[in-house]
Amino acid sequence: MSLSPEILHKLTAIVGETHIFTDEATRRHYGHDETEDYVFPPQVVVKPANTQEVADILKVANDYKVPTTPIGARTGLSGGALSIYEGIGLSMERFNKIIEIDELNLQVTVEPAVITQILREAVAEKGLFYPVDPSSMGSCWIGGNIAENAGGARALKYGVTKDYVLNLEVVLPNGDIIWTGANTLKNSTGYNLTQLMVGSEGTLGVITKAVLKLLPQNSHNVLLLVPFYKAHEACEAVSAIFRAGIVPSALEFMERDAIDWTLRLVEGISVPVKPEHQAHLLIEVDGNYPEVLMQEAEKIVGVVEQFEIDEVLFADSDEQKNALWKMRRSVAEAVKSNSVYKEEDTVVPRYMLPELLSGIKRIGAQYGFQSVCYGHAGDGNLHVNIIKGDMSDDYWKTQVPLGIREIFELTVSLKGTLSGEHGIGYVQKNFMDIAFTRTHLELMESIKRVFDPNNVLNPGKIFPDEL
Amino acid sequence: MSLSPEILHKLTAIVGETHIFTDEATRRHYGHDETEDYVFPPQVVVKPANTQEVADILKVANDYKVPTTPIGARTGLSGGALSIYEGIGLSMERFNKIIEIDELNLQVTVEPAVITQILREAVAEKGLFYPVDPSSMGSCWIGGNIAENAGGARALKYGVTKDYVLNLEVVLPNGDIIWTGANTLKNSTGYNLTQLMVGSEGTLGVITKAVLKLLPQNSHNVLLLVPFYKAHEACEAVSAIFRAGIVPSALEFMERDAIDWTLRLVEGISVPVKPEHQAHLLIEVDGNYPEVLMQEAEKIVGVVEQFEIDEVLFADSDEQKNALWKMRRSVAEAVKSNSVYKEEDTVVPRYMLPELLSGIKRIGAQYGFQSVCYGHAGDGNLHVNIIKGDMSDDYWKTQVPLGIREIFELTVSLKGTLSGEHGIGYVQKNFMDIAFTRTHLELMESIKRVFDPNNVLNPGKIFPDEL
Numbered sequence: 001m002s003l004s005p006e007i008l009h010k011l012t013a014i015v016g017e018t019h020i021f022t023d024e025a026t027r028r029h030y031g032h033d034e035t036e037d038y039v040f041p042p043q044v045v046v047k048p049a050n051t052q053e054v055a056d057i058l059k060v061a062n063d064y065k066v067p068t069t070p071i072g073a074r075t076g077l078s079g080g081a082l083s084i085y086e087g088i089g090l091s092m093e094r095f096n097k098i099i100e101i102d103e104l105n106l107q108v109t110v111e112p113a114v115i116t117q118i119l120r121e122a123v124a125e126k127g128l129f130y131p132v133d134p135s136s137m138g139s140c141w142i143g144g145n146i147a148e149n150a151g152g153a154r155a156l157k158y159g160v161t162k163d164y165v166l167n168l169e170v171v172l173p174n175g176d177i178i179w180t181g182a183n184t185l186k187n188s189t190g191y192n193l194t195q196l197m198v199g200s201e202g203t204l205g206v207i208t209k210a211v212l213k214l215l216p217q218n219s220h221n222v223l224l225l226v227p228f229y230k231a232h233e234a235c236e237a238v239s240a241i242f243r244a245g246i247v248p249s250a251l252e253f254m255e256r257d258a259i260d261w262t263l264r265l266v267e268g269i270s271v272p273v274k275p276e277h278q279a280h281l282l283i284e285v286d287g288n289y290p291e292v293l294m295q296e297a298e299k300i301v302g303v304v305e306q307f308e309i310d311e312v313l314f315a316d317s318d319e320q321k322n323a324l325w326k327m328r329r330s331v332a333e334a335v336k337s338n339s340v341y342k343e344e345d346t347v348v349p350r351y352m353l354p355e356l357l358s359g360i361k362r363i364g365a366q367y368g369f370q371s372v373c374y375g376h377a378g379d380g381n382l383h384v385n386i387i388k389g390d391m392s393d394d395y396w397k398t399q400v401p402l403g404i405r406e407i408f409e410l411t412v413s414l415k416g417t418l419s420g421e422h423g424i425g426y427v428q429k430n431f432m433d434i435a436f437t438r439t440h441l442e443l444m445e446s447i448k449r450v451f452d453p454n455n456v457l458n459p460g461k462i463f464p465d466e467l
Numbered sequence: 468m469s470l471s472p473e474i475l476h477k478l479t480a481i482v483g484e485t486h487i488f489t490d491e492a493t494r495r496h497y498g499h500d501e502t503e504d505y506v507f508p509p510q511v512v513v514k515p516a517n518t519q520e521v522a523d524i525l526k527v528a529n530d531y532k533v534p535t536t537p538i539g540a541r542t543g544l545s546g547g548a549l550s551i552y553e554g555i556g557l558s559m560e561r562f563n564k565i566i567e568i569d570e571l572n573l574q575v576t577v578e579p580a581v582i583t584q585i586l587r588e589a590v591a592e593k594g595l596f597y598p599v600d601p602s603s604m605g606s607c608w609i610g611g612n613i614a615e616n617a618g619g620a621r622a623l624k625y626g627v628t629k630d631y632v633l634n635l636e637v638v639l640p641n642g643d644i645i646w647t648g649a650n651t652l653k654n655s656t657g658y659n660l661t662q663l664m665v666g667s668e669g670t671l672g673v674i675t676k677a678v679l680k681l682l683p684q685n686s687h688n689v690l691l692l693v694p695f696y697k698a699h700e701a702c703e704a705v706s707a708i709f710r711a712g713i714v715p716s717a718l719e720f721m722e723r724d725a726i727d728w729t730l731r732l733v734e735g736i737s738v739p740v741k742p743e744h745q746a747h748l749l750i751e752v753d754g755n756y757p758e759v760l761m762q763e764a765e766k767i768v769g770v771v772e773q774f775e776i777d778e779v780l781f782a783d784s785d786e787q788k789n790a791l792w793k794m795r796r797s798v799a800e801a802v803k804s805n806s807v808y809k810e811e812d813t814v815v816p817r818y819m820l821p822e823l824l825s826g827i828k829r830i831g832a833q834y835g836f837q838s839v840c841y842g843h844a845g846d847g848n849l850h851v852n853i854i855k856g857d858m859s860d861d862y863w864k865t866q867v868p869l870g871i872r873e874i875f876e877l878t879v880s881l882k883g884t885l886s887g888e889h890g891i892g893y894v895q896k897n898f899m900d901i902a903f904t905r906t907h908l909e910l911m912e913s914i915k916r917v918f919d920p921n922n923v924l925n926p927g928k929i930f931p932d933e934l
Contacts, residue, residue, distance in 0.1 A: 102816070102818075103710065104706055104710070104816075104818035105706065105816035105817060105818045105819075106709055106710075107816065127712065148655055149653075149654075149655045149659075150655075151653050151655075155652070155653055156652070159630070160653050162659070162662070163626070163630065172906075172910070176906045178903075178904060178906060178907045178910070181884070182814070182879070182882060182883055182884035182902070183816050183882035183883070184814045184815060184816060184846075184847055184848075184882070184883050184884055184887065185622070185623070185814075185817075185846040185847060185848075186616075186618050186622055186627050186814055186843075186846050186847075186848055186887040186888055187616070187666075187814065187884055187886070187887065188615055188616045188617075188618075188666050188812070188886040188887060188888050188889060188890045188891070189884045189885045189886045189891060189899075189902055190891060190899065190902070190903065190908075190911055190929060191663060191666070191667055191671075191911045191914055191915075191929075192616075192629070192662050192663060192665065192666055192667075193907075193910070193911070195629070195659050195662035195663070196658060196659060196662070196663050198659065199654075199655050199658070199659055200658055200659075204658075215714065216709065216712040216713070216714060217712070239571055239572065242573055242683065243570065243571070243573075245594065245683040245684070245755070246683070247682065247683060288712070289756070289759050289762075292756050292759055295756075345655070347649070347651045347652075347653055347654065348651060349569070349571075349572035349574065349650050349651060350572060350652075351569075351571035351572045352572075376653075379651075379652040379653050380651055380652060380653075381651075381652075381653055412649070415649060415650040415651070416649055416650070416651050417648070417649035417651055417654055417656045418656045419654070419655040419656045420651065420653040420654065420655060421653055421655050422655060423655045423656075424655070424656060424657060432656075432657065435649070435656055435657070436645075436657065437645060439639075439643045439645060440645045440660075441657075443639070443645070443660070443917065443918070444657050444658045444660070446917040447658055447914060447917055448658075450910065450913040450914055450917060451910070462657060462658075
């Protein structure tokens with residue numbers, strides 16, 4: 001079914017002829033993100049220039065009940081930006097300005113299509129720090145980070161996106177425009193619609209501006225790579241480090257396969273990896289006082305030495321640090337270049353990590369799938385990449401999801417949940433019954449209806465197909 | 468109007484005869500909090516023992532459409548716990564257990580009637596840190612802290628209550644029971660009902676358990692008291708400290724009157740205050756490395772010396788530190804012992820503080836009221852105590868609110884908002900139109916209706932009388 005000429009005419013009148021596209025190549029381009037191999041092209045792609053144009057588009061969408069999917073950098077891993085019911089693909093790419101870096105108040109006002117790394121670099125030039133650093137920060141956008149409540153490697157010390165969002169300009173599905181809060185560090189004034197919007201995956205409104213909190217920039221850090229002979233001991237070491245009174249700025253876990261595949265893909269990284277290492281922890285501490293950081297690093301070494309480890313690598317140059325981080329950030333890409341895979345974004349209280357990891361391997365063995373596990377162990381967030389390899393399409397589609405269901409059941413039984421930072425989107429929605437009661441899901445659906453009674457904004461996401 | 472014998476009978480059947488009260492003394496006792504001199508007794512006070520009893524009470528309340536007000540420690544400053552439509556006063560006092568301090572995951576599970584300071588001390592014994600410290604922490608409860616999104620002196624470095632709430636057990640107005648999230652540090656799984664509940668002032672559900680995040684305890688701190696000859700320069704120094712790259716663990720502002728009144732009320736505090744000091748900043752840095760803290764303290768002195776200050780006091784014993792903190796925490800009590808007052812909880816981006824302060828004084832002069840200002844300047848949160856003194860009741864009730872309206876209009880024009888940490892409750896609700904558009908308020912009201920279609924839970928709070 002194609003959109004009526006009347007609708008297309010109205011959309012053209014809003015964005016102008018040069019910012020509306022119905023050709024197949026463009027629709028297809030905007031029809032995929034980084035989620036497996038899914039492609040769901042919208043019927044039309046529009047690229048509004050400003051908040052009012054977004055409002056006008058949503059009014060048309062509401063009048064004609066056209067499904068409308070906000071589209072960001074398309075780096076998402078849960079399919080939140082896929083136009084699964086076709087309709088309008090609302091690309092936010094023209095919202096790409098850093099509006100103001102407020103050095104006096106340590107805040108930045110930014111449009112949603114600013115690349116996270118560009119924002120980080122722009123504020124760093126002023127001596128300020130935006131800590132949230134998803135692995136995709138070189139290409140993902142702030143708007144998508146807010147929509148999915150993105151995390152990253154520094155979340156264990158600095159928190160996730162939600163901890164930096166002070167205020168949002170949002171276009172509601174009916175075209176009304178609000179600011180959700182105030183530009184203040186604390187706020188007890190009415191319901192927290194700012195935090196309701198963060199992580200709502202573009203289903204409650206379209207973010208058109210964001211005011212984010214900044215910190216003073218730290219000047220120093222120390223980075224360690226610790227090879228473990230036993231993967232579960234690497235997991236155990238994670239909570240032991242915190243219990244020793246240390247809050248690292250990063251604490252990343254990588255299974256052996258994750259490193260091997262990455263080193264094959266990414267050139268020029270030299271890491272002393274031996275066949276007998278089962279897993280590595282990449283550990284960073286940061287601050288302004290190098291002698292303190294060395295003390296903390298030594299305390300960390302004292303903790304990890306209680307486990308069976310090989311020699312600890314102290315990265316002592318920026319070059320070496322960058323290489324280690326490049327390795328860590330390239331894992332997803334490396335896995336993807338190897339095989340189609342499903343990525344689960346499990347998260348548990350951090351002491352439960354060893355139990356989660358061994359359970360995942362047990363379930364994988366039972367269902368006959370290989371998984372590559374890595375992630376932000378410091379906050380209990382383990383990415384589980386399930387490899388398709390030469391598995392039949394039928395088994396992949398019918399049997400593997402049963403194994404994933406078991407993984408999520410285990411996760412929830414450990415007081416964890418389905419997604420730590422990727423969101424539910426399209427691919428995890430039919431697992432939501434594991435984490436939430438029917439009452440709870442109905443409550444969320446009722447909130448969705450308050451914002452979007454006609455269900456035009458990003459329909460088919462978050463909520464299970466059958467409630 | 469009294470409650471029918473049928474309703475009282477059903478409530479008695481739920482909580483038992485020893486936990487239901489209709490005598491005037493008890494009703495009056497539960498009819499006030501710390502908000503001005505308001506008293507709104509409920510018709511009946513019930514004291515449930517557990518979550519199921521709360522659920523059963525709310526079912527009765529819904530069946531009979533009886534207004535029901537959750538009552539905590541009654542230390543609130545916005546009247547959130549006042550039974551303004553009488554009905555059932557739901558005292559949560561029997562929910563007073565720390566259920567589990569989870570040292571492995573740095574979390575605590577707690578019931579809502581645990582006193583904040585008792586929680587802080589209990590976790591400190593295990594080397595852990597719950598940073599949120601409202602001035603009333605010796606008597607307020609965690610449940611109320613969550614309901615109002617309480618802050619305190621350490622919020623500028625450590626955040627407010629919302630930043631520590633991982634998961635909540637909540638009884639919904641219809642008696643359904645949910646856990647809002649998971650016990651994880653990050654979560655991108657559905658709408659963030661945890662954060663919607665925090666700060667909702669008991670209007671969306673009754674909190675019966677909370678899982679809170681903890682940090683490792685810091686071992687050291689340094690405390691400075693800086694006397695300023697000009698109050699607005701004290702305000703200016705606040706953002707200058709952050710811009711110098713320092714994040715203090717506390718940065719409190721006290722006007723001269725606040726200190727004078729407190730020193731008259733609280734005995735045994737020796738502070739070198741001179742008549743020519745207009746304001747003081749109380750500044751703390753904390754951490755594990757004393758030599759680093761001394762360096763930070765010296766940097767701070769370097770910043771404040773750019774202003775006209777008198778000699779800086781370094782508190783060098785625990786006794787002296789405790790005395791300074793006691794002084795700061797006693798300001799509200801001191802003002803109260805002097806006169807009835809209205810407390811406004813203004814909050815702005817911190818660089819706007821000098822403009823806020825001078826505006827408040829200008830408006831006060833215009834309306835003929837005295838104000839005593841103090842608060843958490845590090846996060847831009849200024850408490851404005853407007854003194855009744857010998858003002859006529861009529862002027863107090865009709866003219867002073869017009870001045871308060873001007874103060875809030877100024878606050879919002881500076882990108883701030885009505886309440887930083889006290890909530891809106893009963894006393895600020897008719898100022899909500901200053902901070903929010905009609906669209907926005909209607910959206911919040913619609914969310915309220917999703918949770919509480921019969922408007923039985925804490926009615927008459929947050930929303931203006933006329934929308």
